[in-house]
Amino acid sequence: MLSDLDPTKSVLHAQIRNAGPTHGHDAEGNLRSRAHPANISAVYLGDVAQTLLKVLQGNTTPVMKEMPGFNEQRWEFTTRIGDISLSVESYSYWGFGLITKCYANTITMNGPLSERARIIFDLVAALPHKPWEMAWRGRFDSKVGDSIQNENSWASHIEKAREDLGEMIELTLLQKGDSVEIEIARNALADDNAPAVLRALARIEADSIEIEVEDVSPDGLALELGEEAIPFVDLSSEEE
Structure with a gap:
């Protein structure tokens, strides 16, 4: 399954379960918390994007690539963390988007595979639901992509991250x-x-x-001398 992972890019689709006016954006398009005084418009971020931003520690301020209009759940933002560039797009894949379950997010990441897999691993662990389970699978398949392939992609990223963490544990065991x-x-x-x-x-x-x-002396020299290594000096002749 890991052989299906792209070495440089990940594209994953997630079902939205809950959304509300939790965020906003300023005139420059910077995504802000709801109470930020510079906000000029609300953004219905959704549970997946909110959780993703929580597990991304140290990322740049997200910038709206597509700002929401009349439909406040139609948007796209970009951000960066380390060597990973990331974008999240929100859209309706069924009907007129009258209810939250009509919406999905597409998460796109570019960068090292291990780091991408770890982000997905942390995201899934933090979410209360499985993001690859679409509310309307048939509509998703016809409008966005293959839901089974999407589920397999999520599973591959999780497996890769779990494998990397397992290797870290075994390496530490070997060394320490x-x-x-x-x-x-x-x-x-x-x-x-x-x-x-x-x-x-x-x-x-x-x-x-x-x-x-x-095991190191104050001057930085290792203290590894045993009794046999300490030289004996006879000073009796000097006293005479």
């Missing part, structure tokens, strides 16, 4: 040895909790650094 934190990391991975995995591995690294620091 077994510990309680390794077990915590494995349990966190079983729960699809990537942040908890990374926290456990970080604690192992921090403990390792503390041990290394204790």
Whole structure:
């Protein structure tokens, strides 16, 4: 399944379940929280986009590529985090978009595969529903794309991220040895909790650094001399 992943680009479609006027945008198109004083128009962001922005830590301020008009749920924004450029488009795929379940988001990402997979992994773990499950599969298939292929794409990204995290755990085990934190990391991975995995591995690294620091003298020289390595100097002749 992982062989189906594009090495540079991801395009995934997500069903929207809830939406409301949670955000707005200013005159320059910058996406802002609802209460921001510079807002000139409301944006019905939806549960998927809101959750995505929460799991993206350190991304640039999202900018509206397509600003909402009469239909406040029809929009597109772009942002960037590290080496990943990302866009989210909201649109109606059934009827006149009179209810929220008529809407879907298309998430497009460009950049390193491992980073893209991790974003999707975190997004799915944080959402209360499976984003690939379309409310009206037939309408989605006829207007947007193959829902089965879309579901497989989501699964491939999740599998890739889970595989990468598992390799990180095993590499840490090999380098630092077994510990309680390794077990915590494995349990966190079983729960699809990537942040908890990374926290456990970080604690192992921090403990390792503390041990290394204790074995170093204040001037930075390693204290590894044993008793046999300490030279004996007879000063009795000098006293005479």
